[in-house]
Amino acid sequence: MVTLPVIKFFKDIDKHDTPLVGGKGANLGEMAKAGFPVPNGFAITINAYDAFLAENEIAKKIYEILSVTDVNDPIQLGDVSAKIQKMVVNGKFPDDVSQAIIASYKKLSGVFKKALVAVRSSATAEDSGDTSFAGQQASFLNVQGDANLLVNVRECWASLFTPRSIFYRVENKIKHESVKISVIVMKMVQSEVSGVMFSIDPVKNDKERILIESVWGLGEMIVQGSVVPDNYVVQKGTFAILSKEISDQSIQLTKEGGKTIEREVPQKLRDKQKITDGEIVELAKYADKLQKHYYFPQDCEWAKEKGKLYIVQTRPITTISAVDRSEAKAVKTQKGMGFVKTTEIPIVTGAAASPGLGTGPVKILKRPKEIGKVQKGDVLVAPMTSPDYVPAMKKAAAIVTDEGGQTSHAAIVSRELGIPCVVGTHDGTSKLKEGSIVTVDGALGQVFVGAKTVKQEAAIKLKEKIVKTKTATKIYVNLAEPERAQEIAKQYVDGVGLLRAEFMIANIGIHPKQAIADKKQDIFIDKLADDLTTFCKAFYPRPVTYRATDFKTNEYRSLKGGATWEPVEPNPMLGFRGAFRYVSSPEVFNLELAAIKRVREKYDNLHLMIPFVRSPEELAKVRRLVATEGLFEKSSFKFWMMVEIPVNVIQIEDFIKVGIDGVSIGSNDLTMLMQGTDRDNSEVAQEFNERSPAVLWALKRVITKCNAAGVTSSICGQAPSTYEDLVKKLVRWGITSLSINPDSINRVRGVVAEAEKEI
Incomplete structure (x- = not known):
């Protein structure tokens, strides 16, 4: 007997269905x-x-x-x-499974039709936030007919056991059985143009820029790095479009006669921009909305057919933290080999794909x-890489490819591994x-071309000296992910x-009121306390x-059970959020306070900051809730308030009188509310300053x-991570600390x- 359901159409799937339909299917x-246009x-x-x-x-x-199996023995x-793949490919379908697949295909195709479809694997550990299974399982394009569909379904199942998939699971300590x-x-999009996009720049770890790449024809070539x-x-x-680099593309992947083949790009199109400026902006807005x-x-795949843009896949970017690690890894590599003096003129140039320095043969x-x-x-040099290269890539000090762009396989894997990478050199090999x-x-x-010297040693030591410079102004960091704490x-x-x-x-995954209703509040507290402990122990x-x-109602609604408890508001930014929510729903706020109290029993370096406080009276009510939990009984506990509303600035003396130990200025919200603008709205964002x-x-x-x-002052918005002139002003005015993005620590200090x- 087959467990149901065997089939789920997209309209019946959401992000909570990953265990049933895999990461790609859930997304x-x-x-x-x-x-979104899917x-x-x-x-x-x-x-x-x-x-x-x-x-x-x-x-x-x-x-x-x-x-x-010894995965290190190729x-x-x-x-x-x-x-193993032969065992799977030669297997027989249970009758009710094959019948369900064929019936669903007919429903998708329509009456008397056999639609061209893409058949794509979706593993249950795929497209998660900390591992990248990109390209490891099979996908098939332009599949038509019942028999062909069933053949390709078996091939997808078998691809769970390719050498690269087996190797990746072992390397990442993922149990095969899990x-x-x-x-x-899905219906095939006959792409005239296709591509990928990142909702941040993953190479420079620039969260204020969106990166889009495009090619003529079907999108497989862009991921493979073959163009x-x-x-x-x-x-x-x-x-605003900040830059455009137009490539000369001579081959493309297209569908002809039911087959996917390579053919030449017409001469008149080879050096032309693949999509219009308007379409670039449209895609960028989709990327921003997806994030x-x-x-x-998000790392997204898109396609264009008959003038319409489609989003065909999205997944979390898995390489953000690796970008921060790569520079340290490069220095370590240099120390192991001796310092390298490079020629002044590069022998090869290409696209910057993963930052850092790497030296080797x-x-x-x-x-x-x-x-x-x-x-x-x-230093691994290849025309391009595929998942089969991963075992070698893990050993490399750096990677160079002839083909590919910043979202090719080589680029993505290099960033995940923290290895310097240059792609699209054309002539590296x-x-x-x-x-x-x-x-x-x-x-x-x-x-x-490099030769040994000790000249760079001084530069590296100088860098280390800068990192260790003591400052009277404290340098704090903004964090969110427990995995990055250590x-x-x-x-x-x-x-x-x-x-x-x-x-x-969000990782707990359930609306706190739903947790209370389900009598799972202890689980909620346990999970939050565990994450808080991770940070407190590390620091x-x-x-x-x-x-x-400080979830807004539209954000809270996305949690499990959220739609039951959250109103639909016309302007969530100015709605039911922050301190007002704690006063209105103290039973929810008490879950957080209980977790904080538990952690502080062992780690007294944990403190509390209250966001979006609309009045001194509201702050006083919140303070009483905190006092009820006994957190003020120890003098080591600090009670902070965010400054992000004009009233916080105008009445700052009154807020201080309520009894706070510190304030942190949220420059993003404060700027928007001071100027009456919205940095996420393209119509008025240029006014955000x-x-x-x-x-x-x-x-x-x-x-x-x-x-x-005598109250501590800090700032935690994007501004101090971006503007050095502003940092200097803040220091001159006597700010106590700056809280900045991790990638800005050394520079800002x-x-x-x-x-x-x-001074």
Whole structure:
């Protein structure tokens, strides 16, 4: 008996269905429900996969074989993979599974039609926020007919056991049995143009820019890196196009006669921009909306057919933290090999794909079978990479490819691994010589011939000296993800000035009122306390200031049960949020307070900050709620308030009198509300200016009044991470601390040190 459902159409799927339809399927359903332009389709659930394995009695055999496989032996891994895939491909469908698939295909196709569809794998561990399964399982384009569909479904299931998939799971300590596979069947978009886009710039870790790439024809070539795509960079907020790099594309992937083939791009189109400026902006807005919908930067695939744009996939960007690690890794690589003096003129140039410096002997790979040539510390050079190259990429000091763009396989994997990478060089494999020592600058997209010298040692020591410079002004960091706590705590930083609650609450996954209704409030408290402990333990005894939840109603509604408890508001930014919510629903706020109290029993470096406080009276009510939990009984506890509404600035003395230990200025919201603008609205975003005279007046007033009252002052918006001139002003006015993005710690501390010397 097959467990139901076997099939789910996109309209019936949302992000909570990942265990049933995999990451890709859940995201497609979620996007379709949210109104994004997604082609119609359905998911063949993991119930069908389980039934197939049971019908053929092969599950136990597969996992027994894998349990004794040495994934570091390429020959053994290849043999095992081939054996398992053959077992799957030759298996028989349970009748009710095949009938359900064919019936759904007919429903998707319409009467008397057999639609062309894309058949794509969707693993249950795929497209998660911390691992990237991109490109590891099979996809098939332009599939038509019942028999062909069933063949390709089996091929998708079998692709869960390719050498690269097996290797990746073992390397990431993911149990084979825990990963199952759904198959997505969606109407084929016959792409005239297709591409990918990132809702942030993943190379520079720039959260204010959107990166879009495009190619003629179907999109597989862009992921494979077999062509150099157009590259467009768009400013968030204003959606101004900052730069365009147009590639000369000679081949494309198209559908002809039911088959997917390569053919030449017409001569008149080869050097033309692939999409219009208007379409670039339209895509950028989709990317921005997707990030806001998922509360996390997104890696999206898109396609254009007959003038209409479609979003065909989205997943979290898995490489953000790796960008921060790559520079440190590059320095370590240099120390291990001796310092390298590079020639002044690069021998090879391309697109900057993953930042950092890497030095080593060149190893040129023309095909995946040659990956055994690469030893630890080599510079891997190839025409392009595919998932088959991953074992070698993990050993490399740097990676260089002839083809591909900033969203190609080589670029994505390099960023995840924290390895410097340059792509789209066109001539890397011909200009670089086997065995020669080179230095790869992944931030500039350049490759130099290198020779040993000690000259750079001083530069690196100088950099270390800057990192360790002490400043009277504290340098705190803004954080949200528990997974990054250990990594960031190792940096020279004075604590966490803004620990955002929203990411942790979203990971718990259930609306707090729903948790209470389901009598699961203890589970909610346990999970929140565990995450808070992760931060406090990593930074102890440095302070960790937790900003209580500031979900708006539209954001809270996305949590499980949220639609039951949250009103629909015309303007959530000015609605039921912040301190007003705590006073109105103290039972919810008490869950957070209970978690804080539990953590403070062991780690007294945890403090509380209240967001979006509309009046001193409201702050006093919140303070009484906190007092009821007994948090003020220990003098080590600090009670902070966000300054992000004009009334906070105007009545700052009255707020201080309520009894606060510190304030942190949220420059993003404060600027919008001071100027009456919305940085996320392209029509008015150009008016958003954190350094306008009015905002500067507000910042100076708050800092001055806090200093007079002996209250700590800080700032935690984007501004201090971006504008060095503003940092210097804040220091001159006497701000106590700055809380900044992790990638700005070293730079901002250096600016603060300079500013303090000038006082």
